[in-house]
Amino acid sequence: MSRIVNSATVDLVKSFEGLFLEAYLCPAGVWTIGYGHTGIEHRDGTVKKGRSITPEEAAVLLKSDLTKFAQGVESKLLPRPRAEITDNMFGALVSFAFNLGLGNLERSTLLQRVNARAYLEAVPEFRKWNRAGGRVLRGLTRRRASEANLFCSFPSPIVPA
Secondary structure (H helix, E strand, O other): OOOOOHHHHHHHOOOOOOOOEEEEEEOOEEEEEEEEEEEOOOOOOOOOOEEEHHHHHHHHHHHHHHHHHHHHHHHHHHHHHHHHHHOHHHHHHHHHHHHHHHHHHHHHHHHHHHOOOOOOHHHHHHHHOOOOOOOOOOHHHHHHHHHHHHHHOOOOOOOOO
């Protein structure tokens, strides 16, 4: 069974993807709908111009997408970091992969650092991934900073003894 994506991750993804009930072309030129859904799980299997969905359908698609990416991220982690990383660290990696693809995560120095258990050295690796179509995008710069912050944060409030 795959690790569950926590609410901090879902909130981060929702805040950066936004909710679009009608299909649109993202900056990378990919038809997208809902909360960043680009897959084929939409009615007749396509996301294209003219498609629309309900907020409920968008939530179902997001849950399905994040589950798929969580499984993918888990499969890329070596056993020791898989057991050691917090839910927020895991969620930051899932958000990264959801936005950029599992292939980019797999080829990234970010994943190499995590798998080497060099967690502090992994943090600056997020910011390197802020381009689409060869251009630096402010939204991607902000998203990578938010993912790095999530990666460094504690999964729940710490209550002093």
